[in-house]
Amino acid sequence: MEHYMMNLTLKVWKQKNSTTKGSFETYPVKDISSEMSFLEMFDVLNEQLIRDGKDPIAFDHDCREGICGMCSMYINGRAHGPWTKNTTCQLHMRAFKDGDTIVVEPWRASAFPVIKDLMVDRTAFDRIIQAGGYISVNTGNAVDANAIPIDKKDADDAFMAAACIGCGACVATCKNSSAMLFVSAKVSQLALLPQGEPERESRVLNMVAQMDKEGFGNCTNTYACEAECPKGISVSNIARMNREYLKAGLSTED
Amino acid sequence: MSLDSKIPQGEMDKKWTDYKGHVKLVNPANKRKLEVIVVGTGLAGASAAAALGELGYKVKAFCFQDSPRRAHSIAAQGGINAAKNYQNDGDSVFRLFYDTVKGGDYRAREANVHRLAEVSAAIIDQCVAQGVPFAREYGGLLSNRSFGGTQVQRTFYAAGQTGQQLLLGAYSALERQVALGNVTQYSRHEMLDVVMIDGKTRGIIARDLVSGKLERHFGHAVLLCTGGYGNVFYLSTNAMGSNVTAAWKAHKKGAFFGNPCFTQIHPTCIPVSGDHQSKLTLMSESLRNDGRIWVPKAKDDKRKAVDIPEEERDYYLERRYPAFGNLVPRDVASRAAKERCDEGYGVGTTKMAVYLDFADAIKRYGKIEAGKQGNHSPDDATVISLGKAVVEEKYGNLFEMYEKITGENPYEMPMRIYPAVHYTMGGLWVDYELQTTVPGLYALGEANFSDHGANRLGASALMQGLADGYFVIPYTLGNYLADEIATKSIPITHPAFEETERAVSERINKLMSIQGNQTVESFHKRLGKIMWDKCGMARNAKGLQEAITEIQQLKKEFWSDVKIPGEINEMNPELDKAGRVADFIELGELMCLDALNRNESCGGHFREESQTEDGEAKRDDANYSYVAAWEYKNESDWQLVKEPLNFEIVKPTQRSYK
Numbered sequence: 001m002e003h004y005m006m007n008l009t010l011k012v013w014k015q016k017n018s019t020t021k022g023s024f025e026t027y028p029v030k031d032i033s034s035e036m037s038f039l040e041m042f043d044v045l046n047e048q049l050i051r052d053g054k055d056p057i058a059f060d061h062d063c064r065e066g067i068c069g070m071c072s073m074y075i076n077g078r079a080h081g082p083w084t085k086n087t088t089c090q091l092h093m094r095a096f097k098d099g100d101t102i103v104v105e106p107w108r109a110s111a112f113p114v115i116k117d118l119m120v121d122r123t124a125f126d127r128i129i130q131a132g133g134y135i136s137v138n139t140g141n142a143v144d145a146n147a148i149p150i151d152k153k154d155a156d157d158a159f160m161a162a163a164c165i166g167c168g169a170c171v172a173t174c175k176n177s178s179a180m181l182f183v184s185a186k187v188s189q190l191a192l193l194p195q196g197e198p199e200r201e202s203r204v205l206n207m208v209a210q211m212d213k214e215g216f217g218n219c220t221n222t223y224a225c226e227a228e229c230p231k232g233i234s235v236s237n238i239a240r241m242n243r244e245y246l247k248a249g250l251s252t253e254d
Numbered sequence: 255m256s257l258d259s260k261i262p263q264g265e266m267d268k269k270w271t272d273y274k275g276h277v278k279l280v281n282p283a284n285k286r287k288l289e290v291i292v293v294g295t296g297l298a299g300a301s302a303a304a305a306l307g308e309l310g311y312k313v314k315a316f317c318f319q320d321s322p323r324r325a326h327s328i329a330a331q332g333g334i335n336a337a338k339n340y341q342n343d344g345d346s347v348f349r350l351f352y353d354t355v356k357g358g359d360y361r362a363r364e365a366n367v368h369r370l371a372e373v374s375a376a377i378i379d380q381c382v383a384q385g386v387p388f389a390r391e392y393g394g395l396l397s398n399r400s401f402g403g404t405q406v407q408r409t410f411y412a413a414g415q416t417g418q419q420l421l422l423g424a425y426s427a428l429e430r431q432v433a434l435g436n437v438t439q440y441s442r443h444e445m446l447d448v449v450m451i452d453g454k455t456r457g458i459i460a461r462d463l464v465s466g467k468l469e470r471h472f473g474h475a476v477l478l479c480t481g482g483y484g485n486v487f488y489l490s491t492n493a494m495g496s497n498v499t500a501a502w503k504a505h506k507k508g509a510f511f512g513n514p515c516f517t518q519i520h521p522t523c524i525p526v527s528g529d530h531q532s533k534l535t536l537m538s539e540s541l542r543n544d545g546r547i548w549v550p551k552a553k554d555d556k557r558k559a560v561d562i563p564e565e566e567r568d569y570y571l572e573r574r575y576p577a578f579g580n581l582v583p584r585d586v587a588s589r590a591a592k593e594r595c596d597e598g599y600g601v602g603t604t605k606m607a608v609y610l611d612f613a614d615a616i617k618r619y620g621k622i623e624a625g626k627q628g629n630h631s632p633d634d635a636t637v638i639s640l641g642k643a644v645v646e647e648k649y650g651n652l653f654e655m656y657e658k659i660t661g662e663n664p665y666e667m668p669m670r671i672y673p674a675v676h677y678t679m680g681g682l683w684v685d686y687e688l689q690t691t692v693p694g695l696y697a698l699g700e701a702n703f704s705d706h707g708a709n710r711l712g713a714s715a716l717m718q719g720l721a722d723g724y725f726v727i728p729y730t731l732g733n734y735l736a737d738e739i740a741t742k743s744i745p746i747t748h749p750a751f752e753e754t755e756r757a758v759s760e761r762i763n764k765l766m767s768i769q770g771n772q773t774v775e776s777f778h779k780r781l782g783k784i785m786w787d788k789c790g791m792a793r794n795a796k797g798l799q800e801a802i803t804e805i806q807q808l809k810k811e812f813w814s815d816v817k818i819p820g821e822i823n824e825m826n827p828e829l830d831k832a833g834r835v836a837d838f839i840e841l842g843e844l845m846c847l848d849a850l851n852r853n854e855s856c857g858g859h860f861r862e863e864s865q866t867e868d869g870e871a872k873r874d875d876a877n878y879s880y881v882a883a884w885e886y887k888n889e890s891d892w893q894l895v896k897e898p899l900n901f902e903i904v905k906p907t908q909r910s911y912k
Contacts, residue, residue, distance in 0.1 A: 064494060116824075
């Protein structure tokens with residue numbers, strides 16, 4: 001790839017902490033290489049801010065290879081920026097050109113309060129998993145791994161659902177701040193596997209109840225979540241969860 | 255002080271069974287009164303916290319990320335080994351044990367490695383029961399693939415996301431224990447010191463990274479599951495937050511550090527593109543199943559890879575190591591790539607890269623697929639299109655990752671790769687029970703030194719992390735806690751907690767008060783360059799001595815000129831990073847000291863003074879068949895304590911993959 005240099009204007013959300021109000025600040029950034037990653041561009045900016053005695057921009061990031069789900073920037077009106085099936089840390093500057101203005105905000109959802117600048121609190125996702133996103137099997141209880149053959153298609157579909165990285169882009173993208181894609185991915189993974197069978201009904205009921213309690217909105221089938229999901233998690237998982245939920249609701253006596 | 259590794263008596267293959275049969279137990283009522291702190295929630299930490307919670311201990315689990323699910327185990331790609339022998343290709347517990355000891359170049363402790371091989375099969379069973387979606391064959395049974403340093407197929411995988419799936423399995427088990435009230439979770443917290451009372455570990459000082467406040471936590475025992483320290487090199491495949499701080503604090507409180515210089519440089523990573531680079535990305539070893547590594551036969555060949563004819567390519571691994579070919583262990587493959595590039599055969603703009611080429615695999619798979627469809631004389635386009643689909647199913651996410659970073663399509667042109675720091679075999683010294691030299695302080699997973707010797711085989715890190723957490727610590731910890739049942743919870747107002755917190759607080763104040771001119775990042779980069787140049791893929795006495803002097807100088811400069819913005823009592827990522835870099839600087843010095851002391855080559859540790867005529871690593875068993883355990887005495891002052899390695903079963907020989 002041929003690389004090029006660019007100068008940009010960044011408009012970034014700055015907010016001291018969860019109790020204060022935030023606002024956009026404008027930063028010029030110079031001499032950015034098209035080979036840099038988006039977060040490396042932020043590194044360059046932060047180094048400059050620190051040297052100038054200013055407050056650097058706080059943002060979440062860790063693995064920088066698109067798998068941990070920690071990075072979470074809303075870039076020019078899109079979760080994780082302009083590339084599809086991509087995380088912020090995998091976005092590279094060749095997506096932009098000299099002179100561009102880039103607007104960067106945190107995930108916006110009442111269930112994801114801002115901690116500082118571009119960092120948000122996503123512990124609601126942990127609590128949804130605690131409500132039932134597991135199979136109750138204590139260590140040492142397992143039978144031989146090949147004792148239960150699993151249809152390859154079911155195993156593959158379960159894997160596709162399990163690829164969710166829990167970043168919250170689906171929530172940030174949804175106009176209702178719905179967490180249906182996240183929750184349905186876990187419900188689907190475990191509903192597709194025979195190991196998940198014993199807790200199949202209580203799982204979906206409890207996880208959905210917790211999701212509602214956390215203040216996530218409803219799904220109105222815009223499919224924006226699927227379009228912006230960095231791992232391409234399919235909305236067919238939401239349809240499956242709705243079926244699971246309905247079935248569980250009908251067959252549960254209590 | 256001499257070291258007691260507490261290896262049980264008896265035959266190698268009976269030790270663990272005998273140990274389990276005679277270990278002390280803690281009854282359920284007493285377990286409820288015993289508190290355990292687990293630091294780190296990767297595969298080792300999450301599995302340990304979950305397993306101990308299941309047993310009924312009161313567990314506190316800490317991680318610096320915003321959720322336990324983000325620990326860097328998540329990024330492991332290729333797979334996890336287990337001696338299941340599902341392929342009927344001659345695998346066994348003994349083979350896995352043997353391969354691991356040999357792969358580690360005879361610098362691991364046999365008894366620990368044998369136990370690892372013994373519990374490996376149960377790990378796969380446990381993960382499948384949790385709903386981990388491993389790859390399967392059409393018959394519904396589990397699929398396997400090959401990894402380096404072995405001649406059997408024992409690696410279980412979930413596309414190129416095996417670490418993710420295993421960690422999410424362990425995370426779900428952990429969250430279940432949180433829901434049941436057995437585990438309390440502390441995310442966005444960082445451990446900053448160990449609290450000692452009467453010679454025993456009794457808790458930690460942690461910092462809430464959101465509020466910046468220091469907290470005291472009591473525990474009857476503390477488990478460090480905090481991963482490796484590859485980020486001492488600045489550029490590595492580790493996550494940005496991966497650090498040595500917890501292990502280093504433990505070291506300064508008396509835990510010996512084992513074989514600190516043993517670093518794994520992974521052969522297949524995306525090369526550095528410029529000075530702005532913040533981290534490096536691995537391309538899984540599983541790609542070497544199907545990819546062929548080569549460079550042009552001519553120096554400085556400017557043609558595109560596809561324009562270089564077959565006879566003008568040097569498949570140097572296949573040439574030098576015909577028995578293992580592209581699947582030689584990582585240390586061997588890395589050095590071979592460095593050798594070609596140093597000689598001037600490298601490719602790409604920087605000339606510090608080699609090709610990893612899938613063209614042959616695409617053709618081979620394409621022909622097989624066409625055959626399955628009854629087409630026995632397919633045209634080239636059909637073959638290539640069918641072959642690409644097979645390669646995509648196997649490695650799709652890796653190819654995508656490569657294209658996102660480089661902007662090049664690896665289905666059309668070979669990947670360019672170069673070795674990068676990936677894993678650290680060294681770590682806190684532990685005995686057979688995973689206890690450090692400090693009573694009540696344990697180290698699990700990559701944070702300890704014990705199982706991989708001087709070189710780790712691919713797909714063995716996931717195995718070790720989960721073995722330690724699910725199947726080893728639940729037994730060995732009980733052996734210690736059985737004698738602690740009379741110890742009541744110690745109030746955190748105890749003077750030892752106060753004193754330790756004060757020391758932590760003073761250090762933070764000192765860092766913040768410097769207000770110099772250089773950023774934390776700039777110091778980290780300089781440290782990384784010293785380490786990579788002088789304690790990297792090749793090391794020599796002169797370079798290491800220079801490095802020690804340079805690091806000591808860098809340390810002085812850091813503590814007099816670092817510039818940290820913001821306040822203490824708030825979210826301040828630069829302050830977090832400053833504490834970590836300060837610890838990396840001290841560790842860097844110890845790594846160079848260890849590398850200097852070990853005047854032999856073994857595994858990933860290559861001393862230029864000690865090589866065979868054809869450039870292979872030359873061990874010196876007469877003088878260095880030991881674990882180098884370092885005791886911290888004072889600033890820049892360590893005492894070397896040796897744990898001799900006795901090989902009862904696998905007799906050390908010159909490791910050959912030819």
